[in-house]
Each structure stands twice: as structure tokens, then as C-alpha cells.
Amino acid sequence: MITRIDTRFAELKKQGRAAFVTYVMAGDPDPATSLEIVKALSKSGSDVIELGIPFTDPMADGPSIQAAGLRALKVGMTLKKTLDLVRDFRKDDNLTPLVLMGYYNPIYIYGVDKFLADAKTSGVDGLIIVDLPPEEDDELCIPALRAGLNFIRLATPTTDDKRLPAVLANTSGFVYYVSIAGITGAAAADANVVGEAVARIKRHTKLPICVGFGIRTPEAARAIAEKADGSVVGTALVDALKNSLDAEGRATAKTVNAVAELTAALAQGVKGAQQAAE
Amino acid sequence: MNIAKPNSYRSGPDDRGHFGNFGGRFVAETLMPLILDLEKAYTAAKADPAFQGAMNGYLKNYVGRPSPLYFAERLTEHLGGAKIYLKREELNHTGSHKVNNVLGQIMLARRMGKKRIIAETGAGQHGVATATLCARFGLECVVYMGAVDVERQQPNVIRMEMLGAKVVPVQSGTRTLKDAMNEALRDWVTNVHNTFYCIGTVAGPHPYPTLVRDFQSIIGNETKTQMQEIEGRLPDSLVACIGGGSNAMGLFHPFLDDPSVEIFGVEAAGHGLTQLHAASIAGGRPGVLHGNRTYLLMDADGQIQDAHSISAGLDYPGIGPEHSWLHEVGRVNYLSATDDEALAAFQLLSKLEGIIPALEPAHAIAKVMELAPKRPRDHLMVVNLSGRGDKDVPQVGDILRGKSK
Ligand SMILES: Cc1ncc(COP(=O)(O)O)c(C=O)c1O
Numbered sequence: 001m002i003t004r005i006d007t008r009f010a011e012l013k014k015q016g017r018a019a020f021v022t023y024v025m026a027g028d029p030d031p032a033t034s035l036e037i038v039k040a041l042s043k044s045g046s047d048v049i050e051l052g053i054p055f056t057d058p059m060a061d062g063p064s065i066q067a068a069g070l071r072a073l074k075v076g077m078t079l080k081k082t083l084d085l086v087r088d089f090r091k092d093d094n095l096t097p098l099v100l101m102g103y104y105n106p107i108y109i110y111g112v113d114k115f116l117a118d119a120k121t122s123g124v125d126g127l128i129i130v131d132l133p134p135e136e137d138d139e140l141c142i143p144a145l146r147a148g149l150n151f152i153r154l155a156t157p158t159t160d161d162k163r164l165p166a167v168l169a170n171t172s173g174f175v176y177y178v179s180i181a182g183i184t185g186a187a188a189a190d191a192n193v194v195g196e197a198v199a200r201i202k203r204h205t206k207l208p209i210c211v212g213f214g215i216r217t218p219e220a221a222r223a224i225a226e227k228a229d230g231s232v233v234g235t236a237l238v239d240a241l242k243n244s245l246d247a248e249g250r251a252t253a254k255t256v257n258a259v260a261e262l263t264a265a266l267a268q269g270v271k272g273a274q275q276a277a278e
Numbered sequence: 279m280n281i282a283k284p285n286s287y288r289s290g291p292d293d294r295g296h297f298g299n300f301g302g303r304f305v306a307e308t309l310m311p312l313i314l315d316l317e318k319a320y321t322a323a324k325a326d327p328a329f330q331g332a333m334n335g336y337l338k339n340y341v342g343r344p345s346p347l348y349f350a351e352r353l354t355e356h357l358g359g360a361k362i363y364l365k366r367e368e369l370n371h372t373g374s375h376k377v378n379n380v381l382g383q384i385m386l387a388r389r390m391g392k393k394r395i396i397a398e399t400g401a402g403q404h405g406v407a408t409a410t411l412c413a414r415f416g417l418e419c420v421v422y423m424g425a426v427d428v429e430r431q432q433p434n435v436i437r438m439e440m441l442g443a444k445v446v447p448v449q450s451g452t453r454t455l456k457d458a459m460n461e462a463l464r465d466w467v468t469n470v471h472n473t474f475y476c477i478g479t480v481a482g483p484h485p486y487p488t489l490v491r492d493f494q495s496i497i498g499n500e501t502k503t504q505m506q507e508i509e510g511r512l513p514d515s516l517v518a519c520i521g522g523g524s525n526a527m528g529l530f531h532p533f534l535d536d537p538s539v540e541i542f543g544v545e546a547a548g549h550g551l552t553q554l555h556a557a558s559i560a561g562g563r564p565g566v567l568h569g570n571r572t573y574l575l576m577d578a579d580g581q582i583q584d585a586h587s588i589s590a591g592l593d594y595p596g597i598g599p600e601h602s603w604l605h606e607v608g609r610v611n612y613l614s615a616t617d618d619e620a621l622a623a624f625q626l627l628s629k630l631e632g633i634i635p636a637l638e639p640a641h642a643i644a645k646v647m648e649l650a651p652k653r654p655r656d657h658l659m660v661v662n663l664s665g666r667g668d669k670d671v672p673q674v675g676d677i678l679r680g681k682s683k
Contacts, residue, residue: 056582057456057567059463060306066450078579104304105566109580131304131566135294156308158470163311181308182468 004097004125005150005173008047009208009229018225020045020270021210022263023101023234025052025068026085027077028241033251034072037241038089040260042096045267048174048210048230050128053082053102060130062185064235064242071249079106079115083122090123099152099173101128104140112140116147126150126173134166141170150174155201157181164204174208174230175201179215185235188214195227218269225273233266287534287609290600295484295570298606300599303483305569308467317485319390324492329385336381340414341371343378343496347504347660352630353646360515360653362646363508364633364663365501365529372407374636374665375497375525380407380476382493384415387474394418394469397476398462400427400455400521401591401638402434403665404478409443419443422461424454427590434669452584455521455594459568479522480598483569487598494528501660502532509658515540517649518662519642520612521556521591523598525664534609543601544645546587547614554586557614558597559605572599588617589637591665615644623647624667624674636665637674 012019022041027034041049054072058065086098100119107115107129119127127144134141134153141151150173158181159167168175177197179189198209211224212232221231237259244258245251290297303313323329337343345366354362367375380397387395395417399405405421412419421438425447428435438445451457466475480487480494498516505513516533518526520543533539548555555561558573565574567582575583575595585595604610615623623643628634635643642661650659667674 055580056451057460059460059568060308060467062464063450073581080579103566105574105576105582106580108566108571109576109578130306131569133303133305133307133310135303135310154307156306158308158311160311167307178308181470183464186468 001148003150003173004095005048008097009174012047016275018228018270018273018275019047019208019210019230020221020267021048021050021212021230021232022046022237023050023052023232024237024241024259025054025065025072026082027054027072027075028068029071029245029249029251029255030075031077031081031085033255035085035088036256037259038085039093040256041263042093044260044263046096046263048097048099050099050101050232050234051082051086053079053100053106055103055106058103060183062183062235064185064238067242068238079110083118086122086124097125098123099126099128100124102130104129104131107140112143116144116149120147120149124149126152128152128154128176130154134169137170145170145172152176154178157197161200164201168205171207174210175205176232177201177209177211177228178213179211180213182213184213186214188216188220191223191227194224198228218265221266222269222273225270226275231270237262283607287604288531290603291484291488295488297600297603299564300571300602301484301487302571303569304566304571305483306467308470312470313483315390319386320485320489323386323389329389333382333385337496341377341381342369344500344504345369347501347508350631353627356630357647357650359651359655360649360657360659361655362650363513363658363660365497365660367497367525367662367664368635368666372403372410373668374403374407375494375528376404376407376478377410378496378528379478379490379493379524380404380411382489383476384411384417387417387476388415390474392472392474394473395476396420396422396462396465396473397478398422398455398458399478400424400458400593401589401636402427402431402438402669403591405443405445406434406437408476409438409441412443413441420465421445422448422458422465424448424452424458426453427455430673431590431669432672454585455590456582456585463568479524480527480600481522481568481570481572481596487570487600490524491527491531491600494524495531497525497528497662498530498532501529505658505660512536512539513658513660514538515542515649515657515659517542517544517642517646517659519544519592519638519664520597520601521594521638522596523601525662527598527600529660529662530610541610542645542649543610543612544641545612545614546589546592546641547616548586548588550616551614554584555614556585556587556593556595558595559602559612560614562595564602567596570599572596572602588620589641591636591638592641613645615641619644621674621677633663634667634671635663636667637670639664
């Protein structure tokens with residue numbers, strides 16, 4: 001099985017540069033604007049898009065992403081509408097890999113088999129489900145792989161060499177290295193420390209390794225892209241979106257552009273990075 | 279539904295932490311290594327006579343155990359049926375059953391070399407117990423509490439602060455217990471290297487539901503011995519209230535394999551089961567939250583719904599996974615009591631027995647008022663009086679004065 005994710009990382013490798021991965025919340029601040037934002041991400045230089053599934057109780061997320069989820073839920077966003085958004089995005093973009101990121105309960109309630117079938121036909125390429133460690137692989141990871149979707153796992157500073165093989169066993173697409181023990185939107189990790197961690201994980205896998213949590217600026221994205229196969233930016237984009245809203249939390253004429261401009265600047269940063277020779 | 283009856287109701291969970299379809303370990307990768315360490319440390323501690331011996335010492339001389347099993351003669355006369363016994367967990371140091379579990383977890387934390395303890399609390403009883411044992415053992419203590427609960431449980435907030443704990447009011451979500459638990463999990467993910475998360479009930483990722491149950495089982499084990507001494511036989515029925523379900527699990531577990539014992543868990547029906555309530559089994563379905571699969575209150579899209587109960591300690595949209603399983607296999611009967619029924623029971627027990635209960639066990643008493651009159655006079659009924667009402671005096675006082683105006 002070769003997915004859009006595999007194809008994209010193969011291309012980037014040929015170009016000799018790291019991936020720029022973006023995260024936004026589906027339906028934030030409303031479904032129509034959210035679709036325009038996702039389109040703008042790919043046009044402004046995002047190589048891979050992560051789309052958050054809104055959830056009431058995002059226990060590994062910080063205040064910014066938590067608030068984004070609540071904004072989306074308030075305007076009636078659901079998992080089904082998240083899949084609709086992906087389907088609409090696919091109408092004019094058949095190349096940019098799209099990964100859904102979120103928590104297990106909405107998927108469990110939707111029904112795992114139905115969800116996987118609908119996700120596949122909508123044009124989803126992979127899943128990152130924060131609260132499904134390898135110990136619970138039977139729930140969704142194994143069925144997702146069978147359905148032809150990548151299951152991307154988080155590795156963290158607490159994942160030691162002994163545990164890494166279990167974490168990597170059923171991972172595909174790429175590995176998401178969480179650079180700090182903490183929630184989204186927290187302080188950034190030192191690029192050199194991240195470099196050592198990436199090198200350590202590389203001894204266990206051939207998969208690309210993207211690094212996220214705490215990256216906010218083109219400079220930081222670039223520093224990480226020099227050490228890893230991709231830089232992931234989420235909270236900074238969600239904050240840019242939020243700062244463009246009116247007092248009632250609704251989209252304004254500035255909203256899509258605010259996200260697009262930051263995306264372009266960050267993409268510039270990543271594209272300027274020299275990747276370490278392997 | 280056709281669910282096979284197990285040979286024993288007491289053997290769970292399996293080695294992956296499952297009670298039937300419930301339980302498990304649904305947490306972020308950052309926490310997994312720690313949860314596996316905790317499981318190892320707990321298994322070793324359980325087998326270590328020195329650990330057990332030290333715990334028994336503190337249970338006796340610091341907590342004040344065994345707690346009495348008291349024959350509530352006037353309540354029995356008033357209801358005119360079953361002989362009602364109260365298991366007096368409200369006489370424990372700190373005023374509730376929560377201290378049994380906290381003592382165990384703090385001793386485990388010490389064994390694991392952790393110096394910083396975090397906890398979540400609803401009514402504040404778990405927070406007070408945690409703050410107390412952290413003071414006793416010189417550990418740093420941070421307690422997360424929903425901002426709404428900080429308001430309605432002021433006496434306990436003051437107590438925690440006096441004991442040296444830092445109380446963090448949680449402003450996110452519904453600003454009650456579920457959000458306090460989210461916030462505690464966020465803290466834990468961030469400070470995983472030096473921090474021990476002391477969970478207040480039989481919920482969360484494996485091994486928490488098991489270890490909290492084991493620490494609370496002292497309630498049921500003492501009840502068994504005491505009932506033998508007083509009446510020379512087993513009780514006929516057990517009744518306990520359920521927030522997450524730890525005081526109930528502690529009383530029930532030692533009796534699960536005694537088929538003659540009827541068992542009742544009482545959830546909070548709030549304004550009524552068709553309105554705002556906190557009865558996860560009566561009004562919810564299986565889902566995944568806070569590290570385990572269990573019955574939860576949620577909407578059609580799997581979003582967690584607001585719970586409501588007059589009692590902050592029962593105001594949680596979930597229930598421990600072992601209860602979900604005991605419900606599905608039919609071993610325990612889950613009932614519910616409304617805010618008004620609990621208030622009536624609160625007043626009845628205060629006036630008849632001179633015992634002001636917490637609002638949480640008042641829910642159990644409310645169902646005793648229904649069940650006891652229908653049982654014969656030789657029926658022995660044990661109610662877990664999980665906590666005393668000091669913390670609720672200002673809140674109930676306001677409600678009663680408002681009503682009498
Ligand atoms: C006195 C008392 N009883 C019961 C409960 C409910 O918890 P659980 O169901 O875990 O016993 C609480 C929780 O705060 C409590 O304070």
C-alpha cells in the first residue's frame with residue numbers, strides 16, 4: 001500500500017528538504033471558513049495537513065487548541081462534518097496528504113468500521129489518535145492499516161529504547177516525535193536535544209520523523225527541519241486564526257489570510273533548511 | 279443480552295486491565311511508560327509484607343480504622359423493614375473513605391521516589407485526604423478543582439490550603455470534576471518525571487481502577503468480619519452511592535462471590551433522569567474517556583455531556599469500568615436518586631440518628647428509604663456512610679433557608 005503520505009515524503013527526499021506539516025482544527029471558526037483555511041494551507045506551502053477532530057475533553061492539548069475545538073463544537077461541528085470537509089477539500093486537491101488528529105471517543109461512537117470506510121472514501125490518508133497507545137492497537141490501529149490508512153504514532157521523550165520497537169511496530173506514514181513531555185502550545189524544545197532524539201529513533205526505523213509541539217516561528221521551524229524530516233506547527237496557526245476573529249468569535253475578512261500568511265512564512269523557513277546528510 | 283457468568287466476580291481485570299469490554303489504557307504515549315512502572319511498583323508492593331505492615335499501622339493509628347459498623351436503630355424503626363447498619367467511613371480522619379485510597383497511593387509514590395503529588399477533586403474530600411497525607415509525609419501537593427466546585431465546597435478549599443496544598447481552580451469546560459481530571463492529566467503529561475498522580479476513584483487507565491479498589495476493599499472486608507461478630511452471618515444487602523464508584527467498589531468487592539448478598543449502587547439523578555443528571559449507567563452508554571472505556575454521558579457524536587448533581591462528589595459524567603462490567607453481567611443493581619430525594623435523606627438521617635451525612639451518601643440513604651420497608655425484619659442491610667456532611671453544611675443550609683422563606 002502506497003499512500004499520499006508515502007508519495008509526498010519520497011518526493012521531498014528527492015528534493016533534499018524536510019516537510020512542513022500544519023495543524024488546524026476542523027470547523028474552526030465555522031465549517032465554510034475552515035474549508036477555505038485548509039485549501040489555503042496547501043496553497044501556501046504546507047506539505048502535509050493535520051486536521052483536528054473537535055472533542056470536548058482534549059486531555060493532551062493546551063488552552064489554544066482546546067478553545068479551537070470548543071469554537072468548532074459550538075457551531076455544530078461533528079466527526080461526520082469533518083469527513084465532509086475532507087471530501088470537499090479533495091475536489092480540487094488530490095495530492096496533499098491529509099491526516100486526521102484527535103481522540104478516540106468520537107470515532108468509537110461513530111463506529112470503527114464505518115468510520116474507516118468513510119474516511120478512506122473521503123480522502124483521508126492517515127490517523128493520529130492521541131489516546132490510543134500500542135497497548136490498544138486492536139481498537140483502531142490494526143483495522144486502519146487493513147483499510148489502507150496510515151496510523152501515525154506519537155513518540156515522546158519518555159519513550160525509551162526499550163519501548164520504541166513496540167511504538168514503531170504498527171506505525172506507518174511517518175513518526176510524530178513530540179519534542180517535549182507536555183501539552184500542545186507549551187515551550188519549545190532545544191533543536192540540538194531534538195536532533196539527538198531523532199537520531200536515536202532513526203536507529204529503529206526507516207520512516208520519516210516529523211517533530212512538533214512548541215514550534216511557533218520560521219526560525220524555530222527551520223532549526224527543527226535541519227534535524228528532522230519535518231516540522232509540525234499547530235498552536236501558532238490556531239492562535240493566528242483566533243486573533244483574526246471578531247468579538248463574538250466569528251470569522252472576519254482577515255481570517256483566511258492570517259493563517260495563509262503565517263503558513264507561507266513558516267514554509268519559507270522550513271524550505272531554507274539544509275538537511276543533515278544521512 | 280447473553281453475557282456468560284464468570285466463575286468469580288473478583289478475578290478481574292485481565293492483564294491488560296480489562297473488565298469484560300471495559301477498562302483498558304487509553305492515554306497519551308507520554309504517560310504509558312509511567313503507567314507501566316506504576317503497575318510494576320504496585321504488584322511488588324502488594325507482595326511485600328513490609329509495605330502491608332506499614333500501611334496497616336497507619337490505617338489503625340492515623341486513619342482510625344476499623345471504622346464501626348453501627349446499627350441504626352431509629353432509622354430502622356422509622357422505615358419499618360430491614361435492619362439497617364451504617365458502615366461509618368465518615369469517622370475516618372479527614373471525614374470520608376477517600377483517605378483509605380490516598381494512604382495507599384501516597385505510600386506507593388514514596389516507594390517510587392516521587393516527591394510531587396497531584397490530584398483532582400470534586401467535593402474536595404479526595405483533595406483534603408491527599409493534602410493531609412502529603413503534609414504527613416512532607417510531599418509537594420497540587421489539587422485541581424473545578425471553579426464551580428471551589429465555590430460550593432469552600433470549607434474543603436480552606437482545609438486544603440491550611441494543609442499546605444496548592445488548589446488550582448479549573449476554568450475550562452463545565453468547571454467541575456471532569457475538567458479537574460483533564461487538567462490533572464495535562465499537568466501529569468507535563469511533569470511526568472517527578473510527579474505521581476493520585477486518582478480519587480476507581481477510574482482512569484489501568485492499573486488505577488484496580489489499585490483504588492484494592493485499597494478501598496478494607497471497607498467490605500471489615501464489614502464482613504463485623505457482621506459475623508454482631509449477627510453471626512453475612513448481610514443480605516449492601517447499598518452505596520456512586521460518583522466514580524470507589525466507596526461502592528470497596529464495600530461490594532469482598533461480597534461479589536457471595537450470591538445471597540443483594541448489591542445496590544446509587545447514582546445521582548440530579549433534576550431527574552430526563553433532565554440534567556449524573557447517572558452514567560441509567561442515562562449513558564459505553565465510550566472512552568480519561569484513560570478507560572466505561573459508561574459515559576455523551577451526545578450522538580461522542581462529545582461528553584455535562585453532568586449535574588447537587589453533590590459535587592457525584593457530579594461526574596462517567597463511572598469506574600468495573601461497575602460498567604458488573605452492570606452488564608447483572609451482579610450489581612444500579613439505581614439512582616434525585617437531588618430532592620438526597621436532601622430529604624440528608625435531613626432524615628441527621629434528625630433520627632444524630633449523624634449529618636455528606637450529600638453523596640445521602641443518595642444511598644435515599645434508596646434505603648425505598649428498599650428497607652419492602653424487606654423483612656430479619657433482613658440485614660449495610661449502607662456505606664462514605665463521608666460526613668461538614669463540607670455540605672453551608673450549601674444545604676442555604677437551600678433549606680431558601681425553601682422555608
Ligand atoms: C463522601 C463521599 N462519598 C462518595 C463520593 C463519591 O466518590 P466514589 O464514588 O469514588 O466513592 C465522594 C467524592 O468526593 C465523597 O466525598
